[in-house]
Amino acid sequence: MTNSTPTATSAHTLAELAKEARMGDMGTESTQREVRRIDLSNFAERKQEITEQLWSAAVDIGFFQVCNHGIPQERIDRAFDAAERFFAQPDAVKAQWPLSRNAGWESKAQVRPSTRTADQKESYQITRPRMQGLWPTEAELPGFQAEALAFEADCWKLGMQILSCFADRLGFDEEFFARAHDPSSPRYQSTLRMLHYFAMDEHSLQGQPGIWRAGAHTDFDTLTLLFQKKGQGGLQVLPGKDMESRAWTSVEPDEGVITCNIGDMLMRWSDDVLPSNFHRVRCPRPDEYLGPRYSLAFFCQANEDAIIEGPQKKYPPISGGDYLRERITANFAKY
Numbered sequence: 359m360t361n362s363t364p365t366a367t368s369a370h371t372l373a374e375l376a377k378e379a380r381m382g383d384m385g386t387e388s389t390q391r392e393v394r395r396i397d398l399s400n401f402a403e404r405k406q407e408i409t410e411q412l413w414s415a416a417v418d419i420g421f422f423q424v425c426n427h428g429i430p431q432e433r434i435d436r437a438f439d440a441a442e443r444f445f446a447q448p449d450a451v452k453a454q455w456p457l458s459r460n461a462g463w464e465s466k467a468q469v470r471p472s473t474r475t476a477d478q479k480e481s482y483q484i485t486r487p488r489m490q491g492l493w494p495t496e497a498e499l500p501g502f503q504a505e506a507l508a509f510e511a512d513c514w515k516l517g518m519q520i521l522s523c524f525a526d527r528l529g530f531d532e533e534f535f536a537r538a539h540d541p542s543s544p545r546y547q548s549t550l551r552m553l554h555y556f557a558m559d560e561h562s563l564q565g566q567p568g569i570w571r572a573g574a575h576t577d578f579d580t581l582t583l584l585f586q587k588k589g590q591g592g593l594q595v596l597p598g599k600d601m602e603s604r605a606w607t608s609v610e611p612d613e614g615v616i617t618c619n620i621g622d623m624l625m626r627w628s629d630d631v632l633p634s635n636f637h638r639v640r641c642p643r644p645d646e647y648l649g650p651r652y653s654l655a656f657f658c659q660a661n662e663d664a665i666i667e668g669p670q671k672k673y674p675p676i677s678g679g680d681y682l683r684e685r686i687t688a689n690f691a692k693y
Contacts, residue, residue: 385596385604393419393595393609393617399426401519409523416524420620420635421595421609424520427616429512434585437509437654440502441552444482444494445652451498452482460549460686461488468572477572478558478641484510484550486541510550513583513656514541517548520618521581521658528628529669535580538664538678545662547678548579555592555651558642571651572639578685579621579657586611590651592639593617599633606638623660623681629668 394415398408415422444452449465457464465480484506493503521535539548555571571592586593594606609617625634642648660666660678667675 385606387594388603388605388607391419391595391597391600391605391607393421393423393607395423395425395615397426398424398428398519401428405523409526412520412523413527416620416632419595419597420633421617421637422619423609423612423615423617424516425615427516429516429616431614433509433512434654436505437585438587438652440499440505440509441482441554441652441654443499444502444552445480445554447494447498452480455482455492455494457483458492459485459488460547460682461485462492475569475573478569479553479555479571481554482552484552485547486510487544487546506550506552509654510656511541513550514539514548514658516616517581517583517656517658521624524581524624524628524632528631535658538660539580539658540661543661543663545664545679547659547661547682549657549659551655551657553651553653553655555639555653557650558648569641570638571641574636574638576634576636577619577621577657578623578682579659580623580627581658582619582621583656583658584617584619585654586617587652588613589647590649590653591647592642592651594638594640595619596636597633609637621657621659622685623666623678626666626673626676626681627668629670629672 394411396408396411396415401408412422452463452465455462457467461483463480463482466476466478468477468479468481469475486507496503518536518539521539522532525532525534540546541548574596584593588611591608591610593609593611595609596604596606619637620632620634622634624632639651659682662677662679662682664678665675666678666681667673
């Protein structure tokens with residue numbers, strides 16, 4: 359296996375962070391950009407057609423939505439219920455399971471380079487090999503662990519299905535990304551992140567233009583699957599090729615639809631052909647729904663020992679572990 363060279367990558371990572379640091383202003387909103395919806399039904403029979411649709415959407419905007427994806431709505435609803443039960447616990451209880459190495463609970467700990475202010479949210483991150491001592495007990499949250507792990511497994515399966523299409527186009531074998539994200543390995547890093555954005559009120563929205571539910575950023579991972587609840591909007595996207603326009607497009611939640619985006623790892627694996635683009639979660643306006651916002655994000659993150667190197671070898675090889683550590687350090691000062 360090729361050795362990674364994290365020092366050579368640091369300059370590349372710093373360049374990405376510098377670009378992100380320019381994205382903290384409000385900008386404008388545009389309805390001219392299309393986030394395409396791709397039907398995954400009859401996947402095996404239609405894989406070539408689906409691959410072309412995914413590739414086209416990914417190259418163009420880096421974001422797309424999938425429907426008929428195979429994860430039952432009942433499973434998604436139960437995962438949201440589990441997340442809401444978790445976040446309903448007092449902070450003193452949740453503090454028993456503190457964030458460490460991409461697993462556990464944090465609150466207002468993420469400070470984006472784009473805003474330099476804390477995201478207005480809390481999260482609980484599930485990374486299978488790192489969960490010792492971080493699970494609520496059955497007495498505290500009955501059925502929580504089993505439900506979360508079952509949902510995580512469904513997300514992994516769908517993520518690898520989508521990534522197999524990108525593997526085909528990049529000239530890798532069909533199982534390339536499944537091996538690089540192998541959940542049976544103790545070096546597995548893919549993460550299910552349960553997110554709770556705090557309720558707002560008109561007072562909290564006044565005089566705080568620099569406050570965001572999640573500041574503008576790109577994701578660190580290979581591929582993100584995002585589950586949103588209908589009526590709880592705020593997600594916006596801006597492709598890097600359009601970053602000078604500062605014109606953001608809203609991605610509205612819809613039942614049965616998963617919003618997906620290319621992450622930094624896949625952008626590097628593709629020698630920058632597949633862009634990892636900016637997105638954010640804005641605070642609601644006073645005339646919009648001001649209650650809590652919940653979402654579920656599954657981050658397909660390459661195993662610690664997987665080597666990220668594109669077919670054209672545009673960048674030096676780097677391990678998944680080294681790459682993720684660089685990016686997390688820039689976002690979580692305490693962790």
